[in-house]
Amino acid sequence: MDATPTGPKKPEVNDETSARYDGWRIVGVCFLLATFGWALGFYGQSVHLAELQRVHGWPASTIATATTFFYLVGALLVAFVSEAMRALGPRNCLLAGVGVMAFATILLGQITSPWQLYAVNVLLAFGWAGTSLGAITNTLGLWFDKKRGMAISLALNGASFGGIVGVPLLVTASNAFGFGGATIAAAIAMLVLLVPVIIIFVGHPPHRAASATPDGVAATASAPSSTRIRAEAMRDVAFLTLTIAFAFGLFAQVGFIVHLISFLDPVIGRERAAAAVSLLTLMAVVGRVLFSTVIDRLNQRLASALSFLSQATALAIIINSRNEALVFFACALFGFSVGNLITLPALIVQREFAARSFGVLVSLITAATQVTYAFGPGIVGWLRDLSGSYAVPFYVCMALQVAAAVLIMVRGRKSKALTSW
Numbered sequence: 015m016d017a018t019p020t021g022p023k024k025p026e027v028n029d030e031t032s033a034r035y036d037g038w039r040i041v042g043v044c045f046l047l048a049t050f051g052w053a054l055g056f057y058g059q060s061v062h063l064a065e066l067q068r069v070h071g072w073p074a075s076t077i078a079t080a081t082t083f084f085y086l087v088g089a090l091l092v093a094f095v096s097e098a099m100r101a102l103g104p105r106n107c108l109l110a111g112v113g114v115m116a117f118a119t120i121l122l123g124q125i126t127s128p129w130q131l132y133a134v135n136v137l138l139a140f141g142w143a144g145t146s147l148g149a150i151t152n153t154l155g156l157w158f159d160k161k162r163g164m165a166i167s168l169a170l171n172g173a174s175f176g177g178i179v180g181v182p183l184l185v186t187a188s189n190a191f192g193f194g195g196a197t198i199a200a201a202i203a204m205l206v207l208l209v210p211v212i213i214i215f216v217g218h219p220p221h222r223a224a225s226a227t228p229d230g231v232a233a234t235a236s237a238p239s240s241t242r243i244r245a246e247a248m249r250d251v252a253f254l255t256l257t258i259a260f261a262f263g264l265f266a267q268v269g270f271i272v273h274l275i276s277f278l279d280p281v282i283g284r285e286r287a288a289a290a291v292s293l294l295t296l297m298a299v300v301g302r303v304l305f306s307t308v309i310d311r312l313n314q315r316l317a318s319a320l321s322f323l324s325q326a327t328a329l330a331i332i333i334n335s336r337n338e339a340l341v342f343f344a345c346a347l348f349g350f351s352v353g354n355l356i357t358l359p360a361l362i363v364q365r366e367f368a369a370r371s372f373g374v375l376v377s378l379i380t381a382a383t384q385v386t387y388a389f390g391p392g393i394v395g396w397l398r399d400l401s402g403s404y405a406v407p408f409y410v411c412m413a414l415q416v417a418a419a420v421l422i423m424v425r426g427r428k429s430k431a432l433t434s435w
Contacts, residue, residue: 037157039215041169044150046211047108048172050204051145053180054119055138056173056268059084059391060275060291061184062122064284065193067276072128074276078395080131081272085388087139088146093381095148096373097240104153105216111144112208116201123197148380151360152373156219159369163361167306174302174353177295185288243374252366252425256315257379259422260359261386263322266411266418267355269390270329270348277404282338290342294349302353314362319419321351321358326415333408359383 052058063077098107118137125131143149150169158165180200187196247253271294278287309317328348331340363375390411397407 036217036220037154037161037165040154040157041165043108043211043215044153044169045172045175046208047112047145048150048170049176049180050112050208051115051142051150051176052173053176053184054115054200054204055084055088055142055146057177057181057271057291057295058184059272061181061188063272063391064275064279065188066131069193070126073395073399074273075392075395075399076128077131078272079392080128080135082388082390082392083132084135084139084142085268085384085391087136088142089381089384089388091139091143092146092148092384093377095143095380096152096377099149099152099156099373104156104219105212107144107149108153108212108216109209111141111149112204112212113141114138115141115145116204117141119197119201119204123192123194146380147356147360148377151376151380153216155373155376162372163309163364164306166360167302167309167357170353170357171299171302173356174295174298177298178292181291181295182288185284240374243371244378247371247375247378253375253379255421255424256359256362256366257382259318259322259418260355260379261383262414262418262421263318263325263355264383264387265390266329266414267325267352267390268387269394270408270411271352272391273394273398273404273407274345277332277408278341281336282341286338290345293342294345294352297346297349298351298353301350302357305354305357309358309361314358314365315422315425317354318358318362318422321354322415322419322422324348324351325355326412326419329408329412329415333405333412 059081063074063081066072066077067074095107102110114137118134118141121134121137122131125134147170151166154165154169155162184196184200187199190196191199271291274291274294275284275287278290281287282290305312305317325348328344331344331347335341335344359379360376363372363379367375394404394407394411397410398404401407
């Protein structure tokens with residue numbers, strides 16, 4: 015007699031290949047989250063710098079140093095996103111990030127002195143931690159395993175979309191309503207569009223207890239602590255070369271992008287400069303989409319090295335040319351790798367390290383690289399004021415990109431613990 019239970023078949027909640035899988039709705043939510051997160055917290059910094067200079071007459075180094083402060087505080091916070099997700103749940107974390115970023119954006123348009131800029135940037139950093147890479151990759155990691163790389167790539171196209179749409183809209187709104195009015199409009203749009211979709215679609219992630227380990231034991235029962243994973247990672251050559259290379263590359267990338275409108279304004283005009291930023295971010299979408307179709311079959315470290323070198327080449331063109339067509343070409347070339355430098359660290363972690371270490375390692379590498387690139391805008395601004403032009407700081411950025419291309423190819427021996435947990 016067959017003793018097999020005859021009850022109703024349990025639905026397959028982990029079929030990531032199905033278009034009906036709930037995780038793809040989360041990808042859509044994260045796309046929208048990235049759109050606003052990067053429009054207001056990343057690409058928007060370029061607009062903030064130019065507008066605050068215009069409105070208050072503050073030096074570039076003062077505003078850029080406040081941007082550095084923003085990224086630095088955000089880096090300290092993002093390292094603990096994984097723990098926050100476990101304690102509060104993804105829905106509450108995302109709602110908190112959206113609410114704080116919207117409030118800080120409104121305050122940014124009302125400040126009247128530099129010390130207020132620093133205070134608002136603390137709030138903005140909390141919002142950035144809850145709407146940027148660490149929050150998005152950790153959220154998607156709760157819904158995806160086999161298709162995690164594709165899910166992250168698709169969601170992070172929102173980051174590029176935020177640059178394509180966000181920068182021109184912020185510039186246009188600032189021209190029409192003033193900087194203060196533009197920040198209020200942006201915050202209202204963020205709340206109206208994001209809060210409902212997060213409440214509706216971001217529920218409880220699926221359980222994967224049966225597939226978490228080879229013998230079917232629940233992952234939470236045997237998973238190492240976050241502290242132990244971080245300690246092992248800081249002794250692992252493969253993780254360190256990955257982290258340092260992307261820290262160099264993102265330092266150069268962020269420092270360049272934040273100052274791009276200010277650099278291009280006297281060269282091609284403010285509106286054309288905003289168009290160049292839009293082209294850069296459009297190419298970031300193109301680059302990420304094209305890479306997403308083949309990245310699982312490529313040597314991802316080699317792809318990273320080529321991305322660093324392409325940005326170094328673009329910087330060389332921008333430094334030495336005043337031809338508008340060449341400047342736009344160089345922005346497009348630089349932009350082709352912008353999205354991939356955001357996406358590739360998580361994909362390499364996904365490939366080279368154990369799945370149960372993913373959330374902690376991605377949060378750690380995001381925090382470490384952000385601590386480094388936090389100094390990019392301030393140092394570029396300081397070097398610009400000291401030298402009188404952007405040539406010196408952009409050459410420094412170019413050298414860091416070349417160094418990153420070399421370093422990323424150094425693997426060393428990976429920790430057995432990080433690859434077997």
